[in-house]
Amino acid sequence: MxxxxxxxxxxxxxxxxxxxxxxxxxxxxxxxxxxxxxxxxxxxxxxxxxxxxxxxxxxxxxxxxxxxxxxxxxxxxxxxxxxxxxxxxxxxxxxxxxxxxxxxxEPEPAPSETVSDVMARTLCAWGVRHVFGMVGHSNLGLADALRRRTEAGELEYVAVRHEGAAAFAASAYGKLTGRPAACLTIAGPGATNLLTGLWDAKVDRAPVLALTGQVQTQVFGPGAFQEIDLSSAFGAVARFSHTVLPSSRHGELMSLACKHALVERDVAHLIFPDDVQDLEAPTGATIGSPAGRIGDVEITPPPAALAAATERLRAAKRPLIVLGHGARGRTAGVVELAERLGACVVTTFKGKGLIGDDHPLAGGVLGRSGTPIASWFMNECDLICVFGASFSNHTGITTHKPIVQVDYDRSQLARFHAVDVPVWGEIDVTARALAAQLERDPGANDRVDQRTELAERWALWRAEKARRRADDRGRGVNSAAVFEALGRLCDPRAIVAVDVGNNTYSFGRYFECRDNAVLMSGYLGSIGFGYPAAMGAWAATRTDDPAVAGRQVLCVTGDGGFGQYLAEVTTAVRHGMNITHVLLNNSELGKISKEQASGEWPVWQTDLVNPDFAAYVTSCGGLGIRVTDVADLDAALERALAHDGPATVEVLTDVELV
Known part of the structure; x- marks a missing residue:
């Protein structure tokens, strides 16, 4: 019956x-x-x-x-x-x-709240709005809790094709917003596939939350199917890594994971055994939240350090300001300080876009991916004031000049060598404090206003870029032409996710930022970052954060990097991601070829066998356009930028004209 x-x-x-x-x-x-x-x-x-x-x-x-x-x-x-x-x-x-x-x-009673429900609700309370991942057999209980939060409008879930893409997307999201996104995987291979993207987040100081399934607790140890020791596997990459147990304080555990990701700007990891995920939550289980759990980040520098830095700036006649990735989102005070000093501002490659190249005091990128403008001003300066940069060898900040270094992270101060004045303080707060001190007593009255010299140097560099755009060996479009066109046609506030390789060096050298935000795999330098990072950026633009909401998303890759995650085009199509992808295809790992040749090794195993990428993107449901002639470049970019959805402009480029 x-x-x-x-x-x-x-x-x-x-x-x-x-x-x-x-x-x-x-x-x-x-x-x-x-x-x-x-x-x-x-x-x-x-x-x-x-x-x-x-x-x-x-x-x-x-x-x-x-x-x-x-x-x-x-x-x-x-x-x-x-x-x-x-x-x-x-x-x-x-x-x-x-x-x-x-x-x-027959109707069933309303389901009881599970352990995963408590943790998913806590995740949302901490402001996590996006989860990138793959649902699988050892995370189904957790996935169902995330589904309920998604249907309630509290989360947006992005189903990827490879867990590595989920980690890269979450890393880019964290770099762009300063807030964590989560990545979801199963036990075993799903979890280990996250590691490259999580290391990218860790070394670039991006908050990320990793949620991994695990085998049932009753089979821990003997080596069950897909069982690996996830605590050990994630021990080096995660600042916080814990297993969720039946007796855990589940809301508090998720709160601690979110707090570590945010405060430490690092990776937090939670392991969910299969049999714990859908356990009924303990009676009286509470949801965690950030209320009263996060302190103020506005760190004022110690008076002595502030006074020493001010004195150095007062005495300098040609100071140079360097902006690094650590200053992202905190640059207004630094620009105010530069304007008070009339000082040139250059960026590290990771900091590209933190000041627009159209600002009269901007000198472009310093280092291997940079401009001769930035190098000239570094050579001519008598003081270097560094904000949020770590002196990587890629950037090449000289150590032969007096240096003032400002950073919110004490471990970054004088990380590789001693500096004259290390200043621990939040970057914007410290820059404004320095500007206020100089307003009361500006110091040297023969300080050079570097605006005129900057205009002259930019004119020289732009003339050189124009000459390079005219180069044509009949073997493909040159990179200078690609990035001049992209910079001219894209929205001035576009977010640009870039990959690794010659395409990225050329982007750093030729693309002139305005109010752009640039995302890259900085310290890790992981090929394949670009397209998944653009997915993360797209997700961030769907939030109510005024700094990123609604902005255009661009992606720049080479054929080597795109080949690693090209299946994610189907992810972009599935979710209607409005991403314009510029693919420089030279059928070669060009950067590696150059390194082999410059090291007097034979060029070996760097050639690539590629599909017609534009046709592939079209077959996935996106817009693919192939460009073989520079005369067709503008029309292709305009069409792609106007397309509502994922679009790829594949440009066949000359491997030597970078």
Whole structure:
């Protein structure tokens, strides 16, 4: 007999399931094993009570339903085990009607809140708005809790094709916003696929939350299927890594993970054993939140350090200001200080875009990916004032000049060598304090206002870039032309995610930023970062953060980098991501070829066999355009930029003209 509240769902036509056969059907969201034996139909829960095997993929043998995984038998009509066994599969009422086979589903009580629900709600309370990941067999309970938060409008879930892309996307999101996104994976290989992207986040100081499934607690240790020691695997990359246990304070555990990611600007990791995820939450379990848990970040520098730095700036006649990635989002006070001093401002490559190249005091990027303008002003200066940069060898900040270094992270001060004045303080606060001190006593009255020299140097460099754009060896478009066109046609506030290789060096050298934000794999330098990073940037633009909301998203890669994650085009199509991708295709790992040649090694194994990338993107549902002639470049970029969805402009480029 069925309950009066039973709802009936047609699951098959009368002639659809032959005698002595089974199949899986779905009714009211439930997976059901439908059987047909001796002229009668049965409907059983699809999960074998032994280990969850899919009974709808089983067989009828000797009048019994046999589980396809381990051969356990059940009555195909009632779900009872043969005599001598106690297991039973839940069954559903069945009606054979004139138009087909119907299964009755009785209403279930509202589900109890699970451990995963408590942790997902806490995650949202801490302001996490995006999860990138893959749903799989060892994270289903957690995934279901995230689904409920997504359906409630508190989260947006981005289903990727490779977990590495999830980690890169979350890393880029953290770099851009200063807030963590999460990445979700299964145990074993899904979890280990995150590691490269998480290391990228760690070394570039981006907050990320990693949520990994794990095997059931009862099989910890012996080496169950897909079991690895995740605590050890993530021990070096994660500032915070803990396993969620039945006895954990679940809201507090998620709060601590979120806090570590935010405050330490690092990776936080939680391990969710399969059997813990859907446990009923303990009575009285509370949701964590950031209220009262985060201190003020406006660190004022110690008076002595501030006074010493001020004195150096007062005495300098040609100071140079260097902006690094650590100053992202905190540059207004630094620009105010530069304007008071008339000082040139250059950036590290990771800091590209922190001051627009159209600012009269901007000198472009310093170092290997930079401009001759920045190098000239570094050579001519008598003091270097560094904000949020770590003196990597790629940047090449000279150590032969007096240096004032300002950073919010004490460990970054004088990291590689001694500096004259290390200043611990929040960057914007410290810069404004220095400007205020100089307003009261500006110091040297013969200080050079460097605006005129900067205009002259920019004119020289732009003339050189124009000459390079005219270069044509008949072997593809040159990079100077690509980035001049992109800079001219894109939105001045576009977010640009770049990859690794010659394409990135050329971007740093030729693309003139205005109010752009640039994302890259800085210290790790991981090829493949670009396209997943653009996905993370796109997700960030869908928040209500005024610094990023609604901004255009661009992606710049080479063929080597894009080849590592090209399946993510289908992710972009699925989610309607408005990403304009510029792909420089020279059929070679060009940067490596140059390194081999310059080191007097033979150029070896750097050539690539590529598809027609534009046709591939089109086949995925995006817009793909291939450019072989510079005359077609503007029209292709304009069409791609106007396209509502993922678009790729594949430019066949000359490997030597970078």
């Amino acid at each position: 069925s309950d009066a509240r039973t709802t009936w769902h047609k699951v098959a036509d009368l002639d659809e399931l032959p005698e002595d056969r089974v199949r899986t059907v779905v009714a009211d969201g439930k997976w059901i094993c439908l059987t047909h034996v001796d002229g009668r139909y049965g409907a059983l829960d699809n999960h074998c009570p032994h280990q969850g095997g899919p009974l709808g993929e089983g067989t009828i043998e000797n009048g019994l339903l046999r589980c396809p995984w381990h051969g356990w038998d059940y009555c195909p009509l009632t779900g009872a085990s043969p005599a001598g066994f106690d297991e039973r599969v839940p069954s559903y009422p069945v009606e054979v009607r004139d138009d087909g086979i119907y299964v009755g589903i």
